[in-house]
Amino acid sequence: MLADLGAEIIKVEMPNTGDHARFFGPYQDNESTYFTLLNRDKKSMSINLKSKKGVALITELAEHCDVLVENFRPGVMQKLGLDYASIQEVRPDIIYASISGFGSDSPMADWPAFDLIIQALSGLMHLTGQRDGPATAAGESLADVCTGMYAAWGITAALFDRERTGEGREIEVSMFDSMFSMQLTGLSQRLYSEKEPQRVGNRHPITYPVDSFPTQDGLIVMVVTSNPIFRRLTEAMDKPELANDPRFKDNEVRNTYEEQLRSVISEWTVSATSEEILTALQKAEVPSAPVWNLGQAVESAHQQARNLVESGQHKKLGRIPLVPQPVRFSGGGASHDQQVPMLGEHTTQVLVELLGKSEEEIAVLSREEVI
Amino acid sequence: MLADLGAEIIKVEMPNTGDHARFFGPYQDNESTYFTLLNRDKKSMSINLKSKKGVALITELAEHCDVLVENFRPGVMQKLGLDYASIQEVRPDIIYASISGFGSDSPMADWPAFDLIIQALSGLMHLTGQRDGPATAAGESLADVCTGMYAAWGITAALFDRERTGEGREIEVSMFDSMFSMQLTGLSQRLYSEKEPQRVGNRHPITYPVDSFPTQDGLIVMVVTSNPIFRRLTEAMDKPELANDPRFKDNEVRNTYEEQLRSVISEWTVSATSEEILTALQKAEVPSAPVWNLGQAVESAHQQARNLVESGQHKKLGRIPLVPQPVRFSGGGASHDQQVPMLGEHTTQVLVELLGKSEEEIAVLSREEVI
Numbered sequence: 001m002l003a004d005l006g007a008e009i010i011k012v013e014m015p016n017t018g019d020h021a022r023f024f025g026p027y028q029d030n031e032s033t034y035f036t037l038l039n040r041d042k043k044s045m046s047i048n049l050k051s052k053k054g055v056a057l058i059t060e061l062a063e064h065c066d067v068l069v070e071n072f073r074p075g076v077m078q079k080l081g082l083d084y085a086s087i088q089e090v091r092p093d094i095i096y097a098s099i100s101g102f103g104s105d106s107p108m109a110d111w112p113a114f115d116l117i118i119q120a121l122s123g124l125m126h127l128t129g130q131r132d133g134p135a136t137a138a139g140e141s142l143a144d145v146c147t148g149m150y151a152a153w154g155i156t157a158a159l160f161d162r163e164r165t166g167e168g169r170e171i172e173v174s175m176f177d178s179m180f181s182m183q184l185t186g187l188s189q190r191l192y193s194e195k196e197p198q199r200v201g202n203r204h205p206i207t208y209p210v211d212s213f214p215t216q217d218g219l220i221v222m223v224v225t226s227n228p229i230f231r232r233l234t235e236a237m238d239k240p241e242l243a244n245d246p247r248f249k250d251n252e253v254r255n256t257y258e259e260q261l262r263s264v265i266s267e268w269t270v271s272a273t274s275e276e277i278l279t280a281l282q283k284a285e286v287p288s289a290p291v292w293n294l295g296q297a298v299e300s301a302h303q304q305a306r307n308l309v310e311s312g313q314h315k316k317l318g319r320i321p322l323v324p325q326p327v328r329f330s331g332g333g334a335s336h337d338q339q340v341p342m343l344g345e346h347t348t349q350v351l352v353e354l355l356g357k358s359e360e361e362i363a364v365l366s367r368e369e370v371i
Numbered sequence: 372m373l374a375d376l377g378a379e380i381i382k383v384e385m386p387n388t389g390d391h392a393r394f395f396g397p398y399q400d401n402e403s404t405y406f407t408l409l410n411r412d413k414k415s416m417s418i419n420l421k422s423k424k425g426v427a428l429i430t431e432l433a434e435h436c437d438v439l440v441e442n443f444r445p446g447v448m449q450k451l452g453l454d455y456a457s458i459q460e461v462r463p464d465i466i467y468a469s470i471s472g473f474g475s476d477s478p479m480a481d482w483p484a485f486d487l488i489i490q491a492l493s494g495l496m497h498l499t500g501q502r503d504g505p506a507t508a509a510g511e512s513l514a515d516v517c518t519g520m521y522a523a524w525g526i527t528a529a530l531f532d533r534e535r536t537g538e539g540r541e542i543e544v545s546m547f548d549s550m551f552s553m554q555l556t557g558l559s560q561r562l563y564s565e566k567e568p569q570r571v572g573n574r575h576p577i578t579y580p581v582d583s584f585p586t587q588d589g590l591i592v593m594v595v596t597s598n599p600i601f602r603r604l605t606e607a608m609d610k611p612e613l614a615n616d617p618r619f620k621d622n623e624v625r626n627t628y629e630e631q632l633r634s635v636i637s638e639w640t641v642s643a644t645s646e647e648i649l650t651a652l653q654k655a656e657v658p659s660a661p662v663w664n665l666g667q668a669v670e671s672a673h674q675q676a677r678n679l680v681e682s683g684q685h686k687k688l689g690r691i692p693l694v695p696q697p698v699r700f701s702g703g704g705a706s707h708d709q710q711v712p713m714l715g716e717h718t719t720q721v722l723v724e725l726l727g728k729s730e731e732e733i734a735v736l737s738r739e740e741v742i
Binding site for chain 2: 001005024025026028032033034036037038084102103105106107108111112114116117119120121122123124125126127128129130133134135136137138139140141142145146149150151152153154156157158159160163164169170171172173174176177178180181182183184185186187188189190191192193196197199200201202204206207210211212214219220221223225287288289290291292293294295296297298300301302303305306308309320321323324325326327328329330331
């Protein structure tokens with residue numbers, strides 16, 4: 001996200017192996033496309049953190065950086081002598097961001113923090129799924145992605161603050177905390193009553209009919225949030241009498257008679273194709289949409305108009321599709337092709353340009369397997 | 372999010388009715404707890420945008436503000452004479468953020484943009500759910516929440532930039548674009564091959580066994596991402612021979628023989644309680660966790676240690692639970708009780724303190740139903 005806005009990002013990886021994400025499938029020509037999408041326009045520098053000289057290089061780098069981001073388990077950076085206080089000695093106004101599963105002061109600080117584990121613990125998985133089905137993980141690594149989004153925001157806020165105060169800051173972002181705090185709907189139920197919110201399939205927990213319905217050839221969603229919209233729905237269905245049916249006259253009774261209402265709406269939706277049903281709903285101004293697969297979203301006229309997929313450059317794969325951050329800034333927009341780095345591609349460049357190392361010094365670092 | 376960091380936020384609402392979210396359940400004493408969680412520490416000002424004087428008040432307010440955020444459908448602010456160019460006339464360095472479903476230049480710009488509609492169109496719903504079940508919505512309004520997160524980040528980035536350049540900026544955040552760009556795992560499959568990614572239940576699309584398993588009394592997840600971890604799993608199960616079974620020797624064959632592997636692991640997990648299984652897994656250093664409901668997350672020692680739920684003040688409800696943004700800043704932390712505003716609670720205060728209106732002027736605005 002920050003690279004998309006023009007920040008110079010130096011990703012530090014272990015020599016030879018690199019970021020684990022380089023080994024996450026799917027692959028194209030042995031290159032992880034997952035890693036590729038995640039690392040657009042970062043520089044890659046290989047530094048061996050198991051060597052003292054490698055650790056010293058990190059400190060030297062930090063002196064020249066505005067922000068340091070790390071996501072080791074709590075305590076590791078301290079053991080390495082790379083904790084906030086140590087980095088502050090060389091760069092007093094550093095913004096030091098730690099991303100971890102649970103934060104440093106949690107009783108669960110030592111738990112492993114994979115996306116699925118956070119989804120499971122946060123309560124989101126328990127709330128996702130069909131009513132008669134199991135707790136269900138979201139179809140994307142949301143805990144990973146959202147924690148990164150919060151971290152990018154926190155870092156940017158600290159950078160803003162530093163412009164005014166001249167002072168740096170330590171930031172801690174936890175995956176559990178991130179996923180927890182996003183669940184406003186669930187928490188608005190759970191924190192204000194003793195009733196545990198439950199899985200409700202695709203319907204809204206409070207308002208009905210906000211739900212998905214099967215059609216002859218697919219699945220559509222509709223969002224009926226008020227009595228006037230419900231009346232228009234019944235007219236689209238050619239059953240205007242339903243709007244006066246005492247079982248359906250307001251949201252409260254529509255919830256009580258949800259099963260009956262779902263069945264009468266489904267009877268109508270399965271009688272025609274998604275396109276026919278959606279045309280009728282849209283004519284009646286009932287908010288509605290098809291359920292698209294990712295390919296349909298990619299191929300949509302919307303995606304093409306908004307350039308949600310851009311083209312970048314990869315040393316080995318050549319021209320590749322990349323997905324930039326989604327916020328549009330006036331006067332913004334990268335004017336260059338984004339690049340995805342090979343492991344250690346920029347090690348020498350950064351050592352020369354940022355740290356002023358000589359060719360001989362670099363040769364020594366290389367021989368001693370520091371880089 | 373910005374209020375949590377100390378920003379003064381003035382929420383503008385229609386007189387008498389206010390933000391629709393004030394009518395979203397659940398309620399406590401007729402107050403929406405959903406609205407309550409979303410509006411901590413905002414000021415509420417009621418201004419009638421259907422009156423010319425009301426619109427003029429917005430322009431007058433903008434002159435005193437760093438940021439304007441609006442989320443009407445594209446075109447509405449322009450009709451009101453409140454578009455970016457107009458606001459720039461009174462406040463040249465304004466940061467003007469528009470949040471909408473699809474952005475202003477999309478062929479879908481006029482589509483209604485409710486959370487469920489965006490989840491359906493973005494592809495996330497199609498990717499979420501059990502393999503033999505329907506497309507499934509996430510158990511939280513993620514499109515609403517994540518779009519807000521991106522907007523907070525974009526605004527903060529523009530504020531940082533303004534500190535250096537003195538210039539404002541127009542920002543556009545679309546719900547569709549936000550949800551689309553977050554799906555890195557799905558897109559890393561879809562953009563680099565013609566194969567449409569499909570729902571895979573709770574398992575990881577590439578790596579196995581990363582999945583949920585039933586126990587005697589619940590559901591647990593485990594994350595086995597490598598052969599050494601798989602070996603430790605087989606030892607915890609007391610079936611070390613499985614690690615040498617040619618069907619399970621590496622991730623590729625574990626995917627081929629997924630059903631057999633799931634069945635042999637399930638056989639073990641259902642034989643004991645979640646606690647017993649997790650104890651065995653944790654002893655063997657196999658990343659794993661229980662599936663908690665939201666109440667368990669709320670009541671966890673982790674939540675208590677991290678203060679993910681704080682206490683605030685509501686004019687009518689008294690002391691209430693609130694959920695702050697999750698990023699922890701050193702030297703940060705609100706030193707005051709957060710308040711949740713009643714409709715129009717701060718109208719007079721803002722008119723007096725920010726715009727310097729007299730008592731008489733305010734009486735006229737009130738009589739003319741402008742505020």
